[in-house]
Amino acid sequence: RPRVLSGIQPTADSFHLGNYLGAVRNWVALQDSHDAFYCVVDLHAITAGHEPKVLRQRTRVSAAQLLAIGIDPERSTLFVQSQVPEHPQLAWVLNCITGFGEASRMTQFKDKSAKQGAERASVGLFTYPVLQAADILLYQADAVPVGEDQRQHLELTRDLAQRFNTTFGKTFAMPEPYIIKDTAKITDLQDPTAKMSKSASSPNGLIELLEEPARIAKKIRSAVTDTGREIVYDPETKPGVSNLLTIYSALTGRSIDDLVLAYAGKGYGDLKKDLAEVVVEVIRPIQERTRMYLEDPAQLDKLLAIGAEKARAVSSATLRRVYDRIGFLAPA
Numbered sequence: 001r002p003r004v005l006s007g008i009q010p011t012a013d014s015f016h017l018g019n020y021l022g023a024v025r026n027w028v029a030l031q032d033s034h035d036a037f038y039c040v041v042d043l044h045a046i047t048a049g050h051e052p053k054v055l056r057q058r059t060r061v062s063a064a065q066l067l068a069i070g071i072d073p074e075r076s077t078l079f080v081q082s083q084v085p086e087h088p089q090l091a092w093v094l095n096c097i098t099g100f101g102e103a104s105r106m107t108q109f110k111d112k113s114a115k116q117g118a119e120r121a122s123v124g125l126f127t128y129p130v131l132q133a134a135d136i137l138l139y140q141a142d143a144v145p146v147g148e149d150q151r152q153h154l155e156l157t158r159d160l161a162q163r164f165n166t167t168f169g170k171t172f173a174m175p176e177p178y179i180i181k182d183t184a185k186i187t188d189l190q191d192p193t194a195k196m197s198k199s200a201s202s203p204n205g206l207i208e209l210l211e212e213p214a215r216i217a218k219k220i221r222s223a224v225t226d227t228g229r230e231i232v233y234d235p236e237t238k239p240g241v242s243n244l245l246t247i248y249s250a251l252t253g254r255s256i257d258d259l260v261l262a263y264a265g266k267g268y269g270d271l272k273k274d275l276a277e278v279v280v281e282v283i284r285p286i287q288e289r290t291r292m293y294l295e296d297p298a299q300l301d302k303l304l305a306i307g308a309e310k311a312r313a314v315s316s317a318t319l320r321r322v323y324d325r326i327g328f329l330a331p332a
């Protein structure tokens, strides 16, 4: 069976609708056809400053949400990145074949370091995409389900795999991005030309899976829509309404054409009211199940420890091969 790997950062109190529709929902679907590895990337989460207690809690909440959304630890390997030491070990090797200029061209680094100020941005933030490449290459992943914002990191990953393979001998599988176009970029409800993101300018632009249903409904009702009053799908001229239609379609399985037809002659208010109900209906059971998994953190930790052990069985074999190819002495 082909392999998939993906990861999500525990940098917020909740996943948002962009994470869910752009990535995690697809992870669930891929479990049927693929040998799946999914990780909560806590090593990545310390690249821009954090608080230890908050990180520990968010790591558990992230894992609980993944379980609640439908990641099945029997069929998939669900683990926490820091519990698998091969990730930073391979990242170091890859750091040594990554060009400084190459890493400097990563747009996420440029954006984030510009926000923090070049002096304050950490070296960890700079090499973040190399650690991400290690995550993927350790598992010989064939496909990586992510949103559009990760495309450049996947290109770097492929470049590094290729470079290592030609320099030291074929070691890594070549991973393909798995990006579902329709939902690859869910946009901010208040600024529909920007992607929905936890660093959004206004909390009203962001729908969190774990926030109160009444608040979610309110945010959708106050989403920025476009001039005119017709409900049509055109991301260029009507980014606000188009984003709402994208979310609606993704959550119900109804085609955009079908929705446009159904709302002909109705107003933005009708669309928003119905969409709010749709979103809340999807989110409510996720919230309930997340709460259930968090009720027993010891059990959750145990499940993650088993996942880490399963992950290590694969990652340690890859790392052993890498160390050998590089010319390190075999351990006694």
Ligand code: TYM
Binding pocket: 005, 006, 007, 008, 009, 010, 018, 019, 020, 021, 022, 023, 024, 041, 044, 131, 132, 135, 136, 144, 145, 146, 147, 148, 149, 150, 153, 183, 184, 185, 186, 187, 195, 196, 197
């Ligand atoms: P992160 O934690 O920022 O986001 C997790 C996933 O959610 C997707 N996503 C979106 N998709 C559609 N619309 C949006 N508005 C939106 N916002 C976020 C992201 O594309 C991502 O798939 N660097 C990664 C984490 C990572 C990783 C990996 C991913 C670390 N190692 C290895 C894949 C493979 C990140 O920051 O994702």
